[in-house]
Amino acid sequence: MTDVLQSGLETADIKPNIGSVIRADKQALLSGEHAGEIRNLLEARGVLVFPRINFTDEEQLRFTETLGTVVRERTGEDVFTVSLDPEKSTGVEYLKGSLYWHFDGTMQPVPILSSILCAKVLSATGGNTEFASTYAAYDALSDEKKAELEGLSAMHSAWSSLFYYDPEPDQAKLEMFMDVGDIELPLVWTHKSGRKSLVLGCTARNIVGMDNKQGTRLLNGLREWATSEPFRYVHEWSVGDMVMWDNTGTLHRATPYPLDSGRELHRTKLEGEEPIRA
């Protein structure tokens, strides 16, 4: 069903639990007149799709600035090229982890609020982006399961995700990933809004104080639940699409694609506004 909001912004739900399509005039998006509504929709719907909006880098950056504070990349760029082609991107090793369910910036004390991607070049095969609502997945748990998760926390690290795609890394590479550090995070995030979401992903390696096998069983089961059909949306890109997501309540991953496919997405990020708290 399509809704037309007060300001003229046209939105339609994609699935009951996740995702909305937004159709709006490009200039109106850049002026910031819809910024408040977009922020509200982002939190309520998790993923917002702007089909074939065809923003340039400069426009993508201007649009991002209407919604909050832009975060620069480690390399100092405002607009980052996401690509597995070493000639196009400086972060290929870390981007390999993007093929597994994760939040962006899990290792930061305050994770970023949102990532915004614009599609420039697509792979002929694969390369969709999948999203899963960890708000909706938490809400749908039984009361017994919610009680079981209460007070639990997990250790997260970049080196845990390294083993997903490089099971026998050389020691120097492992040390490089270990230098990123480790962080203990609650399994359930109570947001300042009062809503709760699950904190999962390929960076999670064990439940603090729990036997390794039992903890792995719990983490794997929760990941399977949170990324199952009712909570998941798969975006099949067209060139010019822009997609943004609430990184505080939405896991994501790319589906595999050939490294030399040329696939290229441009990313901007919005600064986080609250730490992960139990």
Ligand SMILES: [Fe+2]
């Ligand atoms: Fe990511």
